[in-house]
Amino acid sequence: MKKVYAIGAGMTKFGRHPVKTGRELIIEAALETVDSVDRGIDLQKDVEASWIGYFTPELYEHQGQYGPITSDCLGLVPKPAWRTEIACASSSAAILTGFFAVRSGVFDLVLVGGIEKMTTLSTEGVTDALSIAADNIFELPAGITFPGIFALIAQAYFKKYNVTWEDLQAIPIKSHHNGTLNPKAQYQSEVLELGNKFGKKKGISFKDPMDFLKSPLNPTVAYPLRLFDCCPITDGASFLLFASEDVAKKYTDTPIEMAGVGNGTETLSLHDRPEMTSSRATIYASKMAYKMAGVRPKDIDCTEVHDCFSINEVIQIEDLGLVPRGEGIKAAKEGRTSLDGDIPINMDGGLKSKGHPVGATGAGMFCEIWKQLRGEAGKRQIPDAEIGMISNVGGSAASAGVFILRR
Amino acid sequence: MKKVYAIGAGMTKFGRHPVKTGRELIIEAALETVDSVDRGIDLQKDVEASWIGYFTPELYEHQGQYGPITSDCLGLVPKPAWRTEIACASSSAAILTGFFAVRSGVFDLVLVGGIEKMTTLSTEGVTDALSIAADNIFELPAGITFPGIFALIAQAYFKKYNVTWEDLQAIPIKSHHNGTLNPKAQYQSEVLELGNKFGKKKGISFKDPMDFLKSPLNPTVAYPLRLFDCCPITDGASFLLFASEDVAKKYTDTPIEMAGVGNGTETLSLHDRPEMTSSRATIYASKMAYKMAGVRPKDIDCTEVHDCFSINEVIQIEDLGLVPRGEGIKAAKEGRTSLDGDIPINMDGGLKSKGHPVGATGAGMFCEIWKQLRGEAGKRQIPDAEIGMISNVGGSAASAGVFILRR
Numbered sequence: 077m078k079k080v081y082a083i084g085a086g087m088t089k090f091g092r093h094p095v096k097t098g099r100e101l102i103i104e105a106a107l108e109t110v111d112s113v114d115r116g117i118d119l120q121k122d123v124e125a126s127w128i129g130y131f132t133p134e135l136y137e138h139q140g141q142y143g144p145i146t147s148d149c150l151g152l153v154p155k156p157a158w159r160t161e162i163a164c165a166s167s168s169a170a171i172l173t174g175f176f177a178v179r180s181g182v183f184d185l186v187l188v189g190g191i192e193k194m195t196t197l198s199t200e201g202v203t204d205a206l207s208i209a210a211d212n213i214f215e216l217p218a219g220i221t222f223p224g225i226f227a228l229i230a231q232a233y234f235k236k237y238n239v240t241w242e243d244l245q246a247i248p249i250k251s252h253h254n255g256t257l258n259p260k261a262q263y264q265s266e267v268l269e270l271g272n273k274f275g276k277k278k279g280i281s282f283k284d285p286m287d288f289l290k291s292p293l294n295p296t297v298a299y300p301l302r303l304f305d306c307c308p309i310t311d312g313a314s315f316l317l318f319a320s321e322d323v324a325k326k327y328t329d330t331p332i333e334m335a336g337v338g339n340g341t342e343t344l345s346l347h348d349r350p351e352m353t354s355s356r357a358t359i360y361a362s363k364m365a366y367k368m369a370g371v372r373p374k375d376i377d378c379t380e381v382h383d384c385f386s387i388n389e390v391i392q393i394e395d396l397g398l399v400p401r402g403e404g405i406k407a408a409k410e411g412r413t414s415l416d417g418d419i420p421i422n423m424d425g426g427l428k429s430k431g432h433p434v435g436a437t438g439a440g441m442f443c444e445i446w447k448q449l450r451g452e453a454g455k456r457q458i459p460d461a462e463i464g465m466i467s468n469v470g471g472s473a474a475s476a477g478v479f480i481l482r483r
Numbered sequence: 484m485k486k487v488y489a490i491g492a493g494m495t496k497f498g499r500h501p502v503k504t505g506r507e508l509i510i511e512a513a514l515e516t517v518d519s520v521d522r523g524i525d526l527q528k529d530v531e532a533s534w535i536g537y538f539t540p541e542l543y544e545h546q547g548q549y550g551p552i553t554s555d556c557l558g559l560v561p562k563p564a565w566r567t568e569i570a571c572a573s574s575s576a577a578i579l580t581g582f583f584a585v586r587s588g589v590f591d592l593v594l595v596g597g598i599e600k601m602t603t604l605s606t607e608g609v610t611d612a613l614s615i616a617a618d619n620i621f622e623l624p625a626g627i628t629f630p631g632i633f634a635l636i637a638q639a640y641f642k643k644y645n646v647t648w649e650d651l652q653a654i655p656i657k658s659h660h661n662g663t664l665n666p667k668a669q670y671q672s673e674v675l676e677l678g679n680k681f682g683k684k685k686g687i688s689f690k691d692p693m694d695f696l697k698s699p700l701n702p703t704v705a706y707p708l709r710l711f712d713c714c715p716i717t718d719g720a721s722f723l724l725f726a727s728e729d730v731a732k733k734y735t736d737t738p739i740e741m742a743g744v745g746n747g748t749e750t751l752s753l754h755d756r757p758e759m760t761s762s763r764a765t766i767y768a769s770k771m772a773y774k775m776a777g778v779r780p781k782d783i784d785c786t787e788v789h790d791c792f793s794i795n796e797v798i799q800i801e802d803l804g805l806v807p808r809g810e811g812i813k814a815a816k817e818g819r820t821s822l823d824g825d826i827p828i829n830m831d832g833g834l835k836s837k838g839h840p841v842g843a844t845g846a847g848m849f850c851e852i853w854k855q856l857r858g859e860a861g862k863r864q865i866p867d868a869e870i871g872m873i874s875n876v877g878g879s880a881a882s883a884g885v886f887i888l889r890r
Binding site for chain 1: 484504506532538539540541542544545546547548549550551552554555559560561562563564565566567568569570572573576579580582583584586587588589615616618619620623745746747748749750751755763764766767768771877878881882
């Protein structure tokens with residue numbers, strides 16, 4: 077079993093890219109990834125295979141076979157390539173495929189990543205496309221879509237741990253603050269700043285972010301979740317280069333070790349789960365990753381988690397064992413999960429402010445941790461970060477990818 | 484690098500299953516796979532992860548996340564699972580993922596396979612769904628769908644090698660003959676038998692299959708291809724169990740070694756290729772597999788190739804190096820690719836008569852070779868088959884999976 081290192085990482089700006097096709101986003105992200113390799117790399121000559129996560133090109137672009145498309149766009153034909161899919165964790169599946177392929181000794185250098193080109197559809201179209209990550213036999217016929225699913229989860233959480241929506245707002249406030257420090261983020265503004273921008277049109281100004289968040293300008297999407305509890309609709313792509321221990325040092329003196337990887341599943345339907353406020357997928361994936369890496373939660377210096385909705389950041393950090401059950405919101409309120417806290421979470425702004433191009437999200441989170449461990453995260457750098465973690469989930473966490481990286 | 488063995492294989496009958504959901508097909512195929520293990524297996528206890536190929540559940544069932552669905556249906560939650568996609572070679576990607584995962588030492592026992600539930604849509608709907616395996620920027624806007632794409636390829640082939648449509652009919656005649664020997668095939672009748680069935684309604688009877696094939700009862704779909712040059716629309720699922728060398732012998736005395744695997748890509752668009760009568764994807768994948776297995780084309784005892792259209796069986800056996808360029812049709816006419824020939828091809832009836840549930844096809848072909856190498860292929864058994872090969876492609880062979888198995 078060969079050790080696997082990440083020697084490059086890159087991404088497009090996450091946001092609305094109305095005039096770029098999926099293929100153009102792939103090329104842009106791949107070229108930035110190539111540029112990130114310290115001693116350079118010849119993409120066409122050196123890369124032996126590629127894997128790409130894309131949740132649903134069928135619905136967004138009426139296109140399949142994004143594996144060969146990626147291979148073709150990047151000049152990699154006739155080398156191996158295919159697409160992986162587990163909803164919002166689709167690029168985690170590509171990361172795992174690349175990891176297995178290099179660890180098995182079959183390949184020494186591979187490109188993995190993800191993409192989603194979502195703004196081709198209307199908001200209603202995107203809501204419908206995303207809904208297929210839920211159960212089409214048992215959930216969708218009841219009329220529920222993802223904001224509703226996470227609203228149910230939030231209600232169950234609030235009741236179980238006696239917390240309120242007001243408490244939860246510590247999450248989006250923190251995410252938007254971190255987003256101001258990330259030039260790749262879709263929204264690079266504090267919550268208050270955005271609130272006042274919205275308010276200006278109505279002649280309203282706010283002095284405190286909570287005044288805005290509680291106002292009708294932050295409308296309820298699915299009770300209790302409001303607009304700022306939900307991540308935006310985003311286009312974007314992100315790639316990583318993985319190398320075996322045999323070749324990694326040829327490209328960089330600072331390879332980042334993929335110390336532990338994990339994947340897991342949960343029932344698609346909420347009603348089949350033993351718990352609504354926890355996912356066995358994330359728990360299983362994280363245990364697998366911790367075991368492989370030989371580390372414990374307290375050894376992790378910084379973490380990116382999947383905050384598709386604010387409540388999910390809370391559940392994620394609990395499922396990962398970073399805080400005790402029921403204390404996820406408290407940790408955010410006390411600033412423990414802020415950039416200067418002891419458990420920094422979503423340094424790049426999270427899905428909430430960075431954006432959530434579904435298939436690219438896992439690779440985008442990986443990019444952030446890769447930069448943090450190399451000390452290249454700019455104004456959002458966690459000092460001396462040596463071990464970082466990524467936790468990406470699909471749908472209502474029916475699938476999960478967890479990765480532990482080490483400098 | 485651990486050796487990987489196939490210790491089980493199973494599939495549903497391929498055909499129309501109007502009252503079964505995708506999930507039910509998965510359960511049926513997985514249970515047959517479990518039953519195929521000589522000394523038995525405890526699915527929930529022993530299997531550590533699963534991967535499933537499904538071309539487009541989004542369009543056929545308005546459903547994503549077939550990885551977690553498979554995990555849930557089979558009682559494998561919270562174990563790892565995701566979906567793989569490269570059009571008609573989607574289950575080859577699942578096979579490769581399972582191979583890498585076991586070879587890497589991360590898992591010892593995994594379930595891989597594929598499914599497609601196509602008859603949910605009308606013929607027009609299926610034609611549209613399949614079309615997304617072609618290029619939606621450069622090909623589909625011209626109004627072409629897959630019969631048209633393979634018709635262009637056939638025309639190029641006929642011109643290049645000076646052969647005719649009449650010559651090509653050796654392929655469907657052979658496929659339907661083999662299909663009569665396969666209880667899992669969608670059509671288990673000779674071409675002449677089917678021709679006379681069609682003719683009966685019109686008061687016509689045929690004495691020779693060519694009389695039927697040339698008649699208006701075998702209409703042109705896309706010139707020069709007629710109905711019997713095209714595979715049918717099919718529902719089905721198929722699974723395989725892969726074990727590491729450490730555990731394979733616990734389950735069977737006759738494990739089948741995955742001696743060589745390969746994957747490759749070609750441009751999606753025909754116009755971008757150096758050749759229309761060949762695919763670099765298949766050539767690359769087969770070279771990779773031959774090299775890994777340490778065998779040459781002449782060492783292969785029996786082969787399953789991807790005959791989505793009759794012309795593709797011809798191109799496949801040439802790309803694999805089983806016959807010289809331009810001699811694929813001649814080999815069939817001379818009986819060399821028949822069950823009693825020296826290069827038996829598509830013993831199970833091929834996609835033409837067995838059916839082509841897109842995502843399940845690669846795994847289904849693997850099933851046939853697994854049975855042949857174990858001497859369990861019944862009336863279509865190739866005597867003393869020791870080395871067998873599978874060649875599965877996606878779309879117009881923009882992707883390919885090649886596997887060489889050894890008893």
